[in-house]
Amino acid sequence: MARKKVQLQWIMNDTARRTTYKKRMKGLMKKVKELSILCGIEACAIVHSPYDPQPEVWPPPMETVRMIREFKCRPENDQSKKRLNQENYMRQRVAKAKDQLEKQQKKNRRIEMENLMYQCQAGEKGLQDMSIKDSSDLMWSIDDQLKAVGQKMEYFHHQAPQPGGAAAQAAVPVAQKTPLEVALESLENQMLMDVAPRGPDSLVTVGYPGSQDMMHPGPHGHYEDPSFWGPPFFT
Amino acid sequence: MARKKVQLQWIMNDTARRTTYKKRMKGLMKKVKELSILCGIEACAIVHSPYDPQPEVWPPPMETVRMIREFKCRPENDQSKKRLNQENYMRQRVAKAKDQLEKQQKKNRRIEMENLMYQCQAGEKGLQDMSIKDSSDLMWSIDDQLKAVGQKMEYFHHQAPQPGGAAAQAAVPVAQKTPLEVALESLENQMLMDVAPRGPDSLVTVGYPGSQDMMHPGPHGHYEDPSFWGPPFFT
DNA sequence: ATTTCTATATTTAGTTC
DNA sequence: TGAACTAAATATAGAAA
Numbered sequence A, B: 001m002a003r004k005k006v007q008l009q010w011i012m013n014d015t016a017r018r019t020t021y022k023k024r025m026k027g028l029m030k031k032v033k034e035l036s037i038l039c040g041i042e043a044c045a046i047v048h049s050p051y052d053p054q055p056e057v058w059p060p061p062m063e064t065v066r067m068i069r070e071f072k073c074r075p076e077n078d079q080s081k082k083r084l085n086q087e088n089y090m091r092q093r094v095a096k097a098k099d100q101l102e103k104q105q106k107k108n109r110r111i112e113m114e115n116l117m118y119q120c121q122a123g124e125k126g127l128q129d130m131s132i133k134d135s136s137d138l139m140w141s142i143d144d145q146l147k148a149v150g151q152k153m154e155y156f157h158h159q160a161p162q163p164g165g166a167a168a169q170a171a172v173p174v175a176q177k178t179p180l181e182v183a184l185e186s187l188e189n190q191m192l193m194d195v196a197p198r199g200p201d202s203l204v205t206v207g208y209p210g211s212q213d214m215m216h217p218g219p220h221g222h223y224e225d226p227s228f229w230g231p232p233f234f235t
Numbered sequence C: 001a002t003t004t005c006t007a008t009a010t011t012t013a014g015t016t017c
Numbered sequence D: 001t002g003a004a005c006t007a008a009a010t011a012t013a014g015a016a017a
Helices: A014-039 A061-076 A078-084 A086-118 A124-133 A136-156 A165-174 A179-195 A203-207 B014-039 B061-076 B078-084 B086-118 B124-134 B136-156 B165-174 B179-195 B203-207
Strands: A042-048 A056-058 B042-048 B056-058
Touching: A014 A042, A014 A056, A014 B014, A014 B042, A042 A061, A042 B014, A042 B061, A056 A061, A061 B042, A061 B061, B014 B042, B014 B056, B042 B061, B056 B061
Parallel strands: none
Antiparallel strands: A042 A056, A042 B042, B042 B056
């Protein structure tokens, strides 16, 4: 970004969105290409959008189709079957989240110690502030996904129906628990929703009770919301 | 990059390559996620590598599989059938290349005019230098793909067999033609190779006669070389 | 190997033409 | 719409812990 830190949320302004799309699409494809070449590996990207009649891909179609074929065959192999399975995927996420949180907390402790050593006059208040703040990275990555959905819904309904929207509903209880509890709970909710039986096109609405009627089909009419499934720990 | 401008070529040093992979993979996935959210579109990326037992994907597997299904269904639609067809894809590339080259040349002319106006003492020599230099961007994007293949092959053969390697063979005649000829010729070669009938796993060797015996199966043993199919005009 | 820390390289938001 | 510019935000190579 430049000249302004852009929030990770759907861009309302139509022309700005289109411009950003054009720029970032180009940038993304370049990155995919660089990764493949620099590391000598297979990488592909597919992007559908209303701005291009055809999906944009890298590498060129035939190769992309081949990569995809291999990807889809993976479930046949014992090991990869695991990851393609949504339940296991989410379990892995939870495990990683716990790991990351532990590391974060160790780090927090170290920082706290250092602070104590350098400024012995600091009371317990300082410590408490920090333990909350330092886990916020973890929370944010989960929370911003929820917000992205909420904001978009609000826009399409001109802030009419729900005062506050689904995002607020999800975010409020969050603030009353410890970061650890919040993070794991969010993940575990995702996991449960994920494993729960459901019909097609109901992924999001299952997760956000009360918001079914607010959902719109998205720009393409066939994809709920990409932000919802975002991996919280790539951020 | 930082502290050093990295050339777009396979990284020989094993640890550096792995490190770069880890960093860039993370960055790439973040970019895909941002693009989807900011623009409210579908985007996915799949990366296979020896560094991870499973392919890395965004968004999570189920969604990725769904996107892929749609992508593969596209050929059924008249319009998208065109783009999935490799021949047409390459024709489009050639057309775009011509376009881009024309634009570049127009720009060159403008710059030349400006230069002339500001420094009338500049002789014809200056003009000629410029017309060659200014088209080099176009050439580079094609040429670096060839280099990437050549360099990698050389490495695996410890510069033994071919003195100079395939890259040199491909690059040398290039320097004797005009940028326009070079650019279009490269593209048209790609196109022809592409359309020519061939067995599986012979994509690259068809294009580089004399180098079949130098090809190694690549890190995965099932993918010739991602750099070969790179879109020359994303750079 | 992983994490952290910079200094630079690269990307891109906003603006202008 | 699109190309060009510019400043700010990010990404990341390389070093060091």
